[in-house]
Amino acid sequence: MHLKVGLFQVQVKKLIKGLSDCINHVDRSEPRVSMERYAFGSRTLDVRYQINANNLYLAETLTKEFRVEQESIKLFVLNSESIEKLPFPASIQPGAYDAIGESEKYGWVITLEPVTKTLLALEIKTLRVLFFPGNKIEPRNRAEVFRPLLHWLSILKGGLVLHAGAITHGDKALLIAGPGNSGKTTLTQLCLASGFSFLGDNVIEVQSSNDTYFAYGVYCTFKLRPDAIKVDILDTFPYEKDHQSGKKVYFGANRLGNGFDVNPKKIIGILRLDREGPIKIIIDAKSQAAFNITPNTIGQFPFFEEETMKRTYTLVKMVPTYWAGLLNPQEAYSMVKELF
Amino acid sequence: MVEKDKSYALNAPGVIFDEIDGEVLVIDLKVGHYFRLRESASRLWTLIINRNTFLEIIEISNSTPPNQQDIDQFILELLSLNLIVQSNDVNHTQTNLRSIDLSNLKIEKFTDLEDILGLDPIHEVDASKGWPFSGSGEKTN
Amino acid sequence: MRIDLKCRRHVQITLNGSTVRVVGDPRLKNLLFITLEVRGDYIKIVSGIDLPITEGKTLKIVIVEAAPIMPEQDAGSRALLDFYLSLQELGHETSFLFESEVNLEETLSKINPRVVFVSRPGLYRRTNHIYEKLNCKVIYIAHDLHFKRISLQEDLLGNLNPNTSEVIKNIEKFCILSSNLSIFPTEDEANYANELFKTNKATHINYFRFENAIPKLHEGTVNRLIFVGGSDHKPNHDGIIWFIDKVLKEIKIEFPDIQLFVVGRWDKELQKPLQQKGITFSGLLSESELFKVMNESDVGIAPLRFGAGMKRKVLNYMAHGLPVISTSFGAQGLTSAVNNGIYLANSPQEWSSSVRDLGEVNYRQIQGFKASKYINKNFSLECQKTHLKLLLKCFDGQ
Numbered sequence: 001m002h003l004k005v006g007l008f009q010v011q012v013k014k015l016i017k018g019l020s021d022c023i024n025h026v027d028r029s030e031p032r033v034s035m036e037r038y039a040f041g042s043r044t045l046d047v048r049y050q051i052n053a054n055n056l057y058l059a060e061t062l063t064k065e066f067r068v069e070q071e072s073i074k075l076f077v078l079n080s081e082s083i084e085k086l087p088f089p090a091s092i093q094p095g096a097y098d099a100i101g102e103s104e105k106y107g108w109v110i111t112l113e114p115v116t117k118t119l120l121a122l123e124i125k126t127l128r129v130l131f132f133p134g135n136k137i138e139p140r141n142r143a144e145v146f147r148p149l150l151h152w153l154s155i156l157k158g159g160l161v162l163h164a165g166a167i168t169h170g171d172k173a174l175l176i177a178g179p180g181n182s183g184k185t186t187l188t189q190l191c192l193a194s195g196f197s198f199l200g201d202n203v204i205e206v207q208s209s210n211d212t213y214f215a216y217g218v219y220c221t222f223k224l225r226p227d228a229i230k231v232d233i234l235d236t237f238p239y240e241k242d243h244q245s246g247k248k249v250y251f252g253a254n255r256l257g258n259g260f261d262v263n264p265k266k267i268i269g270i271l272r273l274d275r276e277g278p279i280k281i282i283i284d285a286k287s288q289a290a291f292n293i294t295p296n297t298i299g300q301f302p303f304f305e306e307e308t309m310k311r312t313y314t315l316v317k318m319v320p321t322y323w324a325g326l327l328n329p330q331e332a333y334s335m336v337k338e339l340f
Numbered sequence: 341m342v343e344k345d346k347s348y349a350l351n352a353p354g355v356i357f358d359e360i361d362g363e364v365l366v367i368d369l370k371v372g373h374y375f376r377l378r379e380s381a382s383r384l385w386t387l388i389i390n391r392n393t394f395l396e397i398i399e400i401s402n403s404t405p406p407n408q409q410d411i412d413q414f415i416l417e418l419l420s421l422n423l424i425v426q427s428n429d430v431n432h433t434q435t436n437l438r439s440i441d442l443s444n445l446k447i448e449k450f451t452d453l454e455d456i457l458g459l460d461p462i463h464e465v466d467a468s469k470g471w472p473f474s475g476s477g478e479k480t481n
Numbered sequence: 482m483r484i485d486l487k488c489r490r491h492v493q494i495t496l497n498g499s500t501v502r503v504v505g506d507p508r509l510k511n512l513l514f515i516t517l518e519v520r521g522d523y524i525k526i527v528s529g530i531d532l533p534i535t536e537g538k539t540l541k542i543v544i545v546e547a548a549p550i551m552p553e554q555d556a557g558s559r560a561l562l563d564f565y566l567s568l569q570e571l572g573h574e575t576s577f578l579f580e581s582e583v584n585l586e587e588t589l590s591k592i593n594p595r596v597v598f599v600s601r602p603g604l605y606r607r608t609n610h611i612y613e614k615l616n617c618k619v620i621y622i623a624h625d626l627h628f629k630r631i632s633l634q635e636d637l638l639g640n641l642n643p644n645t646s647e648v649i650k651n652i653e654k655f656c657i658l659s660s661n662l663s664i665f666p667t668e669d670e671a672n673y674a675n676e677l678f679k680t681n682k683a684t685h686i687n688y689f690r691f692e693n694a695i696p697k698l699h700e701g702t703v704n705r706l707i708f709v710g711g712s713d714h715k716p717n718h719d720g721i722i723w724f725i726d727k728v729l730k731e732i733k734i735e736f737p738d739i740q741l742f743v744v745g746r747w748d749k750e751l752q753k754p755l756q757q758k759g760i761t762f763s764g765l766l767s768e769s770e771l772f773k774v775m776n777e778s779d780v781g782i783a784p785l786r787f788g789a790g791m792k793r794k795v796l797n798y799m800a801h802g803l804p805v806i807s808t809s810f811g812a813q814g815l816t817s818a819v820n821n822g823i824y825l826a827n828s829p830q831e832w833s834s835s836v837r838d839l840g841e842v843n844y845r846q847i848q849g850f851k852a853s854k855y856i857n858k859n860f861s862l863e864c865q866k867t868h869l870k871l872l873l874k875c876f877d878g879q
Binding site for chain 2: 627
Binding site: 097101179180181225245246275291292294295296298299300305306309 | 693696698802820821822843844846847850851853854855857858861863867870
């Protein structure tokens, strides 16, 4: 058993060395790689494709506008040749969500799907990232591309990522959290159709500054069940069917104008939805809200779980929290407006 | 005593049988019991399933009276276990077996698969009334 | 009082023995989900969501079992109930038929179903001749590869007739090869069956579904372990004996006051040698009683030394927000949940170490959250329905 553990650690170290060499190499070969820049929560993502690397069509998911003063994270999309050169030991068994748990102590955070070699690796010290998409990225993953990375970067910066949507009015945002099928997407769409803007349907980054919490939009996409409500605006978005989940995924980045804003918005509250909830929006008990929101955030992606839990609890303590069940579509807009 | 001029058939579909490595395994799918017939017992089983009557079996096996009694008991036991039923079918597969040794006939019973194969895998069946009566004695409902 | 219903424009519901007919708002066409509020002597429709009619063709489906199911008593029955509910919710005309109650042949030919699901090898084998005469597709619900489990049991306990696994293997082979499709709860078993019997008819789907898995608030250290399972299932019986005999004393070195709570039907005679301080046999519990007991426990256990198929008990613990410690057999088909709510432990030392890790409350809370999240993501109502939809798609229009 000890021999096995020791061998595994040696293999991880070898992989880390390979990744470090790789990232230094691609970073130095800047003139030969193409670049695109996107807003990625509270930062800019500086995406650089190696020659012959697969196009990720990021402009369908991420907004090209960005604030200059945001920190910039370099992400290198590798080609197959580079991946083949990396020393992936045959016996590495990633953990849940393909995480290589041992990697964190060597200064990297890594997820690796061993069969397709889909790789996402963040060098913590420099915040540089290596990415290889493996096979074709499924629509539901493309709709939230690099999501584990968003989570890691956010935590390292002192914030967190919530499994929530958000609607905005002016410079304020209301987060909409809840388990699957609780009506988050329906409510977000209804508000969007009624004149609100939105920051996302399923993923929101939260950062704080002087005890004030701010929400950042990341993905301008919607994932809808076949039987879900769909507002007219979505008719103009390209979509793809995700066969595994049966959902239709709408890609709306760079199409909504002011409807999707990458600037930070002050969080005025969290509305927790729950199918068993009341038919009107009421104040939610803080402990209940924290307790119910947290599992949706924990277990999303590996690493930094304890920080995520603690920060969720802190966030909920600091902002107003509300609770509702399935709201009458005709009344939802006016109920939500009152919260602003 | 069995009727000497009657033939028998497998009590299908509730009973099936398999030959594995020269042994015959007869499975009662309703109760979940199975029976192993080895050597002479498996040979006799083959003769019975091929619709040979008692008289034909005696002739084929060239058996002596004490052995004939054993054969008679064997068939009666198979009938009591509901593994075979009397058949009106007189046509049967001709067998080339001659002077077969049918001594030392034995039916081994196993109940290991009762809970997997038995008719009522979830509930208990009433021991005295049997299926479809539940352990409480009432018809399963 | 609030009632959530699926209905068309009109709905008939029964409240406290009286039938009430509710006529929906005529604007609510094709309404499939409404919330009603009972206010005194009338019912108001307070919200609704417009949903389209079920996609795809409606099929007439029958699920055949040997005798009436008792889902609160065994996982196999529960799986059948879950299938039934999912199929109904997908819009298919689904019913149960019990061999012990009706003349199967007669009833099936009257119903004339498009698809028949047949549960368990014994039943399938003895009724196969009926389905051959019907113009229908037959799906064999295998539950698991019984011969594999029996063979493992024999290796471990050595008390079975050597023919037993061979007998059941041949029967299972027949079931798999003669049905249109065979369904297993784990991908591994389906793949194994396909390879062994040289076919491609075995596939895997979620056998179980859980409504919203609820996280649990964890406090303090690990005080109570819970095991759900009756003694009539041999892996449960063997597992608990081994656990009490070999593992618990190792755990008690660091956690001397730890309790073990065993839920399920256990023969009193079998309990006697296992009785000791800190061990409770509760017998069968209702859903609400089980909920309470789960909430009072800290960790779910699955100390199974042999077995096959996916263990509903493990999923059930996770659905109640409990992290799980399990042997490899207990966690079959759930490798993606390992370190994601499930701890693997095969030796007494590994068990002790796992309990130690989970003794830290923040860590246990995180594992508990992960466990409930895992269920919501992978074993929701929608997940099972999606699997069934895909399964039945191949029978559309045939």
